[in-house]
Amino acid sequence: MKSIITGEDEVRVGVNLLDNAGEEHGIEMEFDGEIKHHQSEAYADNPRFRTREECEHVDQARRFAKWQVYRERGYDTVPPLENPDRLTAALLAIADLSSDTFQAQFGELERRLARHYDDGPVELPFPNADPDDAIIYQQDVYLEPDPVEHDPPVLEQFLSRFDGDPDTPVARRASELTTQDRDDLGFEVEAVSGIHTVHNDGQGTERRDHGEQPLDRDPDARVELMAFDTDSVDSFHHYVVSNLAYQIRDRFLLMGQAPPTAFRAQGWGTYRGFQCQKFCSLYEEYWSSEADITSWEPWTE
Template sequence: TDNNNVQHKIAVDTKGEIKGHSQDGYPDDPAERTEAANEHVNQARRFAKYWVYRNCGYDTLEPMRNPDRIAQAAAVLRPLTPETTDAFFGDLYRHLRSIGRDKRSPLELPAGVAATEAVYQQDVYLGVDEETATAYADVLADPAVLELLETSVAGAAPEPDAQTVADAAGIDLETLPNVRDGSLVEAVSGVHIHWDDDHGQYHTQWGDHPALERSPDARIELFAFDPENLDALREQLVRNLVCQVRDCYLTMGIAPPTAVRILGHGRHDASTWYTHYDFYEEYYDPDADIDTWYEEYTPPDAYSSD
């Protein structure tokens, strides 16, 4: 039942394709629905794919719409040293620092695109062997660890050290890999520049892609801001990813876990939806006063698997 009290029956195959969808509240033809009705239908489809992933173990979610994978990317970036941050995100850092200053940027913007209006994207590919991935994914997905991650990003608590993370997850510190040197990041892309034109059409100038035959685990999406230093950039990268985790749940029509109910820009498309549809609130605005997180539409076991 969606948050417009319409019931849906959705068939999802093991690859995440929708094989059947019936409902009793909207026209069957998408062209005959209102925009809001189409978004409610889309919410139901996103939730169905997530439910099959969470409860049946099939990889039915697009990687960059999987809240677990995005949370893992956030947790991997959180402890990076300034030197490692520079190695992965140096071009992005120097471009952001050049905006508003008389400094040359390493990026070339498309003609007519203002540096202050573009969205800067960069793909992150996590790289761990299967044994480490299995063990470390459990650590990063642990609710206690995620809460430490979120509160440190929000400034409500100091950045957790490795021992604190290990204690929160109930594991031996010796089993955690060294994460500060970026060993859990296999590659990053170049910087993509994303913008919309005067007619509201979106465009992307793609940066270099690494020679990997798979999708990235996360895509950072930042508006222009002035990072004081590389640590400030890293904090913003992590905050953006945590907000994207929040967006994954909200755009399914359910509440995010408490640990990621923070405000700020996450996914650019989600921020656009928040401004367009009345049933969303301004979650992208750090100063917004939020009335609802969709708790009433959230199954009690939405964040756990059988």
């Protein structure tokens, strides 16, 4: 993926981009990230007439263009829940929580997951839903201070300390920050949302239920977990931190980029990442801890 910012006026920024298949894109977006123009002669304008891989090349180009404008021009063009800087800040904030505070904020999420594997009833907000279907539980995280106001960016500061060490669990790396690191990268969980639920019956029907939002602004991150046996992990706290690390991995992959070395690890990240990795040949199954990964580069199929 190669791109340059071609210009900017009082309402829009323009980006010219070559995707991983070598095809050119011209993209214009407003300062909030809304894309107002996207032209590429290589792909049909109507997504119905593109292959799954062609659609993904188009989507990768749009995501990467937003990331470049955000990083180079400072506009908040990346959707908050997809921004690796916000995700890194959430990872650090949650890793730093005491056990009691973590339980107060995420204990209900753990209990909802555990009910799939104990003798208690599974609480589903959808009629006729089978607890054995694909069930995703989500919980939004609100941070303070604002992660996108840091310079250098939060992710770059984190990588300057830990890049090149993918085999060390990210929760342990975060816990090893020095006092000075914590002054530079100090974030707190201001609030968490209620539990959201995504249900997929495997037959093309997807339903969503949204929990309560405590604040009148966009959250900074969203923990996303497929129903699993919480007794299978040593620490649910560390598992949540790792989920955010895998989300950072997914966000780079979905921009057509190899993730930073520190985040090249396998495990469940995002529901969107899972769908892309499962059904598009541009990706391997990074979501699976048992998959045999041959490359971290989401290049051409």
